[in-house]
Amino acid sequence: MRHQHIPVLIIDGNCALCNRSVRFILKHEKLAVLRFASNSSDLAKKIIEQSKLQGIDNETVILCDAQGIHLRSNAVFKVLALLKPPFSWFRFLVFLPSGFTDFIYNIVASNRMNWFGTASYCALDPGIDLSRFLD
Secondary structure (H helix, E strand, O other): OOOOOEEEEEEOOOOOHHHHHHHHHHHEEOOOEEEEOOOOHHHHHHHHOOOOOOOOOOOOOEEOOEEEEEEHHHHHHHHHHOEEEOOHHHHHHHOOHHHHHHHHHHHHHHHHHHHHEEEOOOOOOOOOHHEEEOO
16 A cells, blocks of 8 residues: 555664654754654554554554555665665675575564663654654
8 A cells, every 4th residue: 555655664663762762853854755654543543454554563663655565674665765874884784695684683673671671752843844754
């Protein structure tokens, strides 16, 4: 499923690492094109259901864009491509085997709550365009 060709990043809204990542993306994005949704939102549930995704849990980051649905480390690489240099340069790590990059992703995802904690809300900087948040 495509969300009208607007890239939508679906994250765990209760994860401090995810919330910090959103703030980082907002600060370093080349163009303000990415939209954000919590994995517990109606939009995220609709995307997951219509895409017939299996095995999706709170540890799975999802990017829905004009090319389709991207999961885990592949979603991360797609997001990196949207950032300003030098951060966008890390997208070239996509050439590593996906089994390896997803293995690393899964280690971080499984431990993120212990390492970074939880967040009951995403604390945004003043002046952020709230229309970029879809839930």
